[in-house]
Amino acid sequence: MTDEEYTIADEIVARARIHAREVCDAHELAIDRDALEWTVSERARRRAGACRWHPDRGAATIVLARRAYEAYDWSEFAAIVRHELVHAWEFQQFGESGHGPRFRDRAAALDAPRHCRSFSEPRYVLRCRDGNCEWEATRHRASKPVKAPDRYRCGVCGGAYEVEHVASGRTWSTASGYGGAKAALGAEW
Structure with missing residues (x-):
């Protein structure tokens, strides 16, 4: 890949993967990173991130919003990555995820927010x-x-x-x- 082919989406995914590796290693977060997929949404206007579970493949896809990446500084965006990692961990370990007590406990340990600040003006x-x-x-x-x-x-x-x-x-x-x-x-x- 040449520098001209490198996109902002590539940058977002690369930084998120590096951060995910550091978080998982530092906090012993048992995520199968080989079953973790990453993508960037160019359309998202209100949700900075999402984690989708594919039970048939045992894989989780973390979707990160380009507009959030552009609106937040890295520390705030990295917190969103950690939030979505908690969802991926829950999906992989329990087959389900939400924002209940288990999520809140793990998110607190990772200094991940339960909700993120809006990065776009409401309509x-x-x-x-x-x-x-x-x-x-x-x-x-x-x-x-x-x-x-x-x-x-x-x-x-x-x-x-x-x-x-x-x-x-x-x-x-x-x-x-x-x-x-x-x-x-x-x-x-």
Whole structure:
């Protein structure tokens, strides 16, 4: 491979593999690295990493987001690699993985976060309409609560909420309001 053929994805995978080897050796994390695959997502906008289990092959694939690599400094990105390594370890050892007590214990030992900070701006913000409540949540996709906010309630007080399209500032609190905002914005949606 020449220098011209070397891509940012190659760099991400190379650095992640080196870090994984160091982490596994230093913490005696029993991962079969031969059954560990790596890939880079060019599309991911909110998830910095993921670990997919292939039980038929006994292999785990760690997917790392290019945008997260570009947004974080190395120490923060390396923590994401450690987070995904814990998932790979759980899959290989137990055939399943989550964010429960076993995960939390192993992640703490590796100084891996349970969740990562967002590396992209949300497309929508959900906000409670009750003036005494400060609840808000963000979304990157037009999920059901974004499309039909009148069917859902605030995560704190149970009151109604509204949705804001961040780029335009347009808000709605009903399914028809969502449709109207989308139609009004057209190509800017």
